[in-house]
Amino acid sequence: xxxxxxxxxxxxxxxxxxxxxxxxxxxxxxxxxxxxxxxxxxxxxxxxxxxxxxxxxxxxxxxxxxxxxxxxxxxxxxxxxxxxxxxxxxxxxxxxxxxxxxxxxxxxxxxxxxxxxxxxxxxxxxxxxxxxxxxxxxxxxxxxxxxxxxxxxxxxxxxxxxxxxxxxxxxxxxxxxxxxxxxxxxxxxxxxxxxxxxxxxxxxxxxxxxxxxxxxxxxxxxxxxxxxxxxxxxxxxxxxxxxxxxxxxxxxxxxxxxxxxxxxxxxxxxxxxxxxxxxxxxxxxxxxxxxxxxxxxxxxxxxxxxxxxxxxxxxxxxxxxxxxxxxxxxxxxxxxxxxxxxxxxxxxxxxxxxxxxxxxxxxxxxxxxxxxxxxxxxxxxxxxxxxxxxxxxxxxxxxxxxxxxxxxxxxxxxxxxxxxxxxxxxxx
Amino acid sequence: xxxxxxxxxxxxxxxxxxxxxxxxxxxxxxxxxxxxxxxxxxxxxxxxxxxxxxxxxxxxxxxxxxxxxxxxxxxxxxxxxxxxxxxxxxxxxxxxxxxxxxxxxxxxxxxxxxxxxxxxxxxxxxxxxxxxxxxxxxxxxxxxxxxxxxxxxxxxxxxxxxxxxxxxxxxxxxxxxxxxxxxxxxxxxxxxxxxxxxxxxxxxxxxxxxxxxxxxxxxxxxxxxxxxxxxxxxxxxxxxxxxxxxxxxxxxxxxxxxxxxxxxxxxxxxxxxxxxxxxxxxxxxxxxxxxxxxxxxxxxxxxxxxxxxxxxxxxxxxxxxxxxxxxxxxxxxxxxxxxxxxxxxxxxxxxxxxxxxxxxxxxxxxxxxxxxxxxxxxxxxxxxxxxxxxxxxxxxxxxxxxxxxxxxxxxxxxxxxxxxxxxxxxxx
Numbered sequence: 001x002x003x004x005x006x007x008x009x010x011x012x013x014x015x016x017x018x019x020x021x022x023x024x025x026x027x028x029x030x031x032x033x034x035x036x037x038x039x040x041x042x043x044x045x046x047x048x049x050x051x052x053x054x055x056x057x058x059x060x061x062x063x064x065x066x067x068x069x070x071x072x073x074x075x076x077x078x079x080x081x082x083x084x085x086x087x088x089x090x091x092x093x094x095x096x097x098x099x100x101x102x103x104x105x106x107x108x109x110x111x112x113x114x115x116x117x118x119x120x121x122x123x124x125x126x127x128x129x130x131x132x133x134x135x136x137x138x139x140x141x142x143x144x145x146x147x148x149x150x151x152x153x154x155x156x157x158x159x160x161x162x163x164x165x166x167x168x169x170x171x172x173x174x175x176x177x178x179x180x181x182x183x184x185x186x187x188x189x190x191x192x193x194x195x196x197x198x199x200x201x202x203x204x205x206x207x208x209x210x211x212x213x214x215x216x217x218x219x220x221x222x223x224x225x226x227x228x229x230x231x232x233x234x235x236x237x238x239x240x241x242x243x244x245x246x247x248x249x250x251x252x253x254x255x256x257x258x259x260x261x262x263x264x265x266x267x268x269x270x271x272x273x274x275x276x277x278x279x280x281x282x283x284x285x286x287x288x289x290x291x292x293x294x295x296x297x298x299x300x301x302x303x304x305x306x307x308x309x310x311x312x313x314x315x316x317x318x319x320x321x322x323x324x325x326x327x328x329x330x331x332x333x334x335x336x337x338x339x340x341x342x343x344x345x346x347x348x349x350x351x352x353x354x355x356x357x358x359x360x361x362x363x364x365x366x367x368x369x370x371x372x373x374x375x376x377x378x379x380x381x382x383x384x385x386x387x388x389x390x391x392x393x394x395x396x397x398x399x400x401x402x403x404x405x406x407x408x409x410x411x412x413x414x415x416x417x418x419x420x421x422x423x424x425x426x427x428x
Numbered sequence: 429x430x431x432x433x434x435x436x437x438x439x440x441x442x443x444x445x446x447x448x449x450x451x452x453x454x455x456x457x458x459x460x461x462x463x464x465x466x467x468x469x470x471x472x473x474x475x476x477x478x479x480x481x482x483x484x485x486x487x488x489x490x491x492x493x494x495x496x497x498x499x500x501x502x503x504x505x506x507x508x509x510x511x512x513x514x515x516x517x518x519x520x521x522x523x524x525x526x527x528x529x530x531x532x533x534x535x536x537x538x539x540x541x542x543x544x545x546x547x548x549x550x551x552x553x554x555x556x557x558x559x560x561x562x563x564x565x566x567x568x569x570x571x572x573x574x575x576x577x578x579x580x581x582x583x584x585x586x587x588x589x590x591x592x593x594x595x596x597x598x599x600x601x602x603x604x605x606x607x608x609x610x611x612x613x614x615x616x617x618x619x620x621x622x623x624x625x626x627x628x629x630x631x632x633x634x635x636x637x638x639x640x641x642x643x644x645x646x647x648x649x650x651x652x653x654x655x656x657x658x659x660x661x662x663x664x665x666x667x668x669x670x671x672x673x674x675x676x677x678x679x680x681x682x683x684x685x686x687x688x689x690x691x692x693x694x695x696x697x698x699x700x701x702x703x704x705x706x707x708x709x710x711x712x713x714x715x716x717x718x719x720x721x722x723x724x725x726x727x728x729x730x731x732x733x734x735x736x737x738x739x740x741x742x743x744x745x746x747x748x749x750x751x752x753x754x755x756x757x758x759x760x761x762x763x764x765x766x767x768x769x770x771x772x773x774x775x776x777x778x779x780x781x782x783x784x785x786x787x788x789x790x791x792x793x794x795x796x797x798x799x800x801x802x803x804x805x806x807x808x809x810x811x812x813x814x815x816x817x818x819x820x821x822x823x824x825x826x827x828x829x830x831x832x833x834x835x836x837x838x839x840x841x842x843x844x845x846x847x848x849x850x851x852x853x854x855x856x
Contacts, residue, residue: 021576021718028643031762032575129573135719137573144572145557145565147460148449148739215456273725276704290449291563291736294726297701304718311576325751334459 001035007067008042010080017307033318078102101313103130109204123327127313132205133282135305136298142212149288151213156250158205160280160300161196167278198227199263206250216335224262245275260340272428342402348426351394354419364416372406374399429463435495436470438508445735461746496521506530529741531558537632551755555741560633561710563733564726570640577716579641584678586633588708588728589624595706626655627691634678644763652690673703688768700856770830776854779822782847792844800834802827
């Protein structure tokens with residue numbers, strides 16, 4: 001049988017994994033799709049560089065256009081990363097009738113709609129399972145597994161770097177800066193960790209998940225983002241005492257036709273299944289009106305886990321080719337995007353306050369909450385001997401973000417509160 | 429647009445959920461598939477019975493053949509249960525070119541191959557996501573999500589009744605018989621609970637999961653089954669002291685081309701993600717060569733969770749109808765089934781022994797293990813004052829089942845061991 005020919009853009013970590021899987025599992029793959037799959041051409045930055053895997057040098061090229069315009073190639077597997085240039089290659093490949101498998105979250109978060117529309121017009125597939133949560137097949141789960149349900153909430157630990165850092169801080173009591181340095185040494189964090197630790201990477205993934213889950217176009221600018229660089233050991237220790245873990249959660253919610261999406265460090269009740277997702281693992285918790293609570297757990301990154309998703313997409317594309325139905329299964333959003341206002345976004349909150357050490361302070365603080373119509377679930381006053389300022393921890397009942405902002409504003413001019421040390425959303 | 433017509437066999441818990449979802453989510457569904465979905469005829473046992481949901485009485489029939497032979501019906505949704513008669517209806521429906529969505533694990537575990545072959549010959553779809561782990565889309569995950577990988581292990585908590593019982597026994601210290609009675613009152617256990625508590629229900633589900641995961645036909649008689657009726661409070665308490673939970677696990681393993689499948693109460697290390705799956709929840713843990721560890725968690729049963737999977741399958745069938753590709757996506761196994769012998773099945777083991785209270789007993793026992801080439805990881809001798817017989821707990825290193833059977837046989841004639849109180853497989 002005529003082999004299906006693949007053009008591979010990128011031979012970094014994931015690209016190498018794709019070559020390994022396609023070659024190592026050739027029998028299993030051709031049993032499933034009915035013909036051999038052959039990687040015909042590979043884009044690399046430097047043809048002369050030595051590689052971890054045996055590669056026929058004649059397949060390597062440094063010119064992406066050579067692959068994109070190669071008439072023999074049926075499917076482009078894009079694992080090179082990048083946004084604007086990469087988009088050009090992909091649009092050109094689609095123009096020429098090639099199908100796309102990509103692991104590129106940045107590209108899909110920013111230009112997903114344009115690419116999917118082009119694919120539909122050209123009768124091509126664009127699949128991107130590997131773009132979110134590496135080895136966890138969460139994208140096909142949202143598209144197919146829950147096609148019958150109305151998803152109301154998606155919570156994701158979708159960035160392994162920050163989850164590794166927070167896990168270490170929680171389990172070993174090490175300070176943020178020290179764990180970050182260690183993560184960089186181990187290769188779990190980039191030299192410039194900003195995109196991970198400030199939540200941008202997670203925000204891009206939440207853009208993709210919420211677009212699929214709510215069947216509405218969510219843009220990156222719709223996502224409220226806060227990273228973990230301000231999370232202190234003190235916050236984590238208080239969280240643990242109260243039965244919470246601090247996790248960087250992507251949270252997407254829908255009520256009727258209103259949605260909200262955020263990425264923020266969150267206190268998660270230890271009994272919630274997502275609280276025990278540790279280290280570099282990822283997990284996506286999905287709540288549907290009918291299905292209730294579900295969670296999907298696995299490796300979020302890494303050569304072979306990510307390659308598993310890429311090659312599973314490749315199998316799906318090739319099956320569609322055999323059936324002649326490419327470009328007809330992808331799902332464009334059909335709901336209008338309406339964002340919740342701060343009045344409509346509600347959660348519990350955790351506050352750590354530095355307050356004056358004198359009688360009547362707690363009453364004064366409670367009055368502020370009451371004036372702003374935020375009701376308090378619990379108050380804890382840890383003992384701090386030999387200090388004139390003392391700490392108060394407050395956990396609220398469900399309150400709107402707007403009401404909580406009013407509380408914080410009132411504290412600015414309150415004689416009782418010296419400083420609001422931290423504010424967290426609370427889940428679970 | 430012409431509506432797609434559904435014949436629903438069964439209007440019990442799941443059938444009612446299917447009606448609710450199809451009617452409640454009609455807009456979402458037709459947005460996805462491009463035409464309305466209409467439930468045209470419903471098989472019930474008693475037409476005159478009153479229902480929880482408004483149903484047009486003219487749609488009800490007590491004659492299954494009327495639905496199966498109705499030329500207007502495109503898809504049969506089978507949620508009536510039963511095996512031999514139900515198989516006849518389904519084969520007849522396939523013969524007439526109707527597609528099938530079923531939640532029937534018993535049918536698929538026993539006659540899956542025959543039904544799928546018939547479907548392939550007739551160009552029809554047979555989808556059965558709801559047959560295992562209710563709302564968790566584990567079947568499409570195994571078929572599609574991990575199509576690129578070689579799955580080496582599947583561990584499942586796939587029976588909610590037994591997981592509820594074991595969770596209660598662990599968390600509240602209640603005896604097996606008392607929890608079972610309570611579960612029956614709450615409707616979590618059947619009046620005759622045999623199929624659940626003796627592991628048969630789980631075994632049928634593991635037959636389906638291992639067939640898909642290993643791409644080889646696994647039959648029910650290949651599954652070694654042991655239920656939970658002999659699990660004592662004592663076992664659970666010792667497990668907890670050593671850092672384990674007792675769970676009824678389905679365990680399917682593959683090494684090269686050899687497989688083994690079992691259902692048995694297992695001691696699971698509390699740090700393993702499946703150890704904290706509690707109550708009626710289900711979870712399936714999947715290990716793949718490339719993807720590593722993954723886990724899928726959710727409701728295993730219930731009206732709406734199960735209906736979610738049924739209707740998601742329905743959406744897939746209707747999409748295939750629109751594309752004209754029914755009957756071409758299902759996957760028949762292509763690997764030859766080779767079972768591991770007891771010499772090839774290996775795990776750690778937990779043993780609780782009643783032994784003589786005299787010097788030299790431990791040495792004598794250790795000698796038995798050594799003679800049988802089973803090495804010991806740890807020994808615990810809980811103090812039991814005022815008793816002539818005393819207890820010893822042993823956890824072994826990895827050992828073959830055959831070697832462990834030799835140990836147990838040697839204990840029968842040992843003067844040191846009064847009784848082997850319990851033996852568990854250990855995981856995690």
